[in-house]
Amino acid sequence: MKTEALIDVLAKGAGPAQPMPVARRLLPSLGAGVLLAAAAALTLIGPLPAAAFASPTPWIKLLPVAVLGALAWQWLLRTSRPASQTAPARRRLQAGWLLLAALGLGSLLLLPSGARMVALLGSSWWQCPLSLAALAVPAMIFVMQAARGLPVGPAHQAGAALGLLAGCAAAAGYALACPETSPAFVAVWYSCGMLICMAVGAALGTRGLRW
DSSP: OOHHHHHHHHHTTOOSOOSSHHHHHHHHHHHHHHHHHHHHHHHHTOOOOGGGGGSSHHHHHHHHHHHHHHHHHHHHHHHTSTTSOOHHHHHHHHHHHHHHHHHHHHHHTTSOGGGHHHHHHTTTTTTHHHHHHHHTHHHHHHHHHHHTTSOOSSHHHHHHHHHHHHHHHHHHHHHTTOOOOOHHHIIIIIHHHHHHHHHHHHHHHHHHOOO
16 A cells, blocks of 8 residues: 555544643543542541631642642643653742742741741641542542553653642642641641652553553
């Protein structure tokens, strides 16, 4: 068969490319992950009082999670274009995380020395990362399944970005029940949970995602 004829056969009925294939595949999965994480956290821990949403308490957690999620999404989009450079997106994510750490740990300097460890550890420092990672399991399953067949460049980077997105989805749900109020707590222990998700995602991506 001549090359031109083969191209005609392969292209027949293909139609226009679907717009934003990554968003179409993954946003419903991330939304479902947030809802399941929130439902589990609210059931197991209990919701914050309604009055808390008029205070900074939930927003101290939700805003950094939203920023990190947006940066992780940019990183993922870069990995979905195999010829694209991922380093700029990774540097922006690193800068965002460093800013979160600086703001969180810097907030400790505004406290009396005797209150700093209390603010850093809260009452749930040891369970926060593990709870967040556990709540991320449904989102991790959903996004990994949804990403199968999508074009990816470095599979471990795509997996890490997906894992971080799953961690952000879980953190958003967890924040609705988490009583901690310290920016330092969020900067350290939420980050630990999301880094666990990111590492798991990188491992899964290396095995399950292919260009």
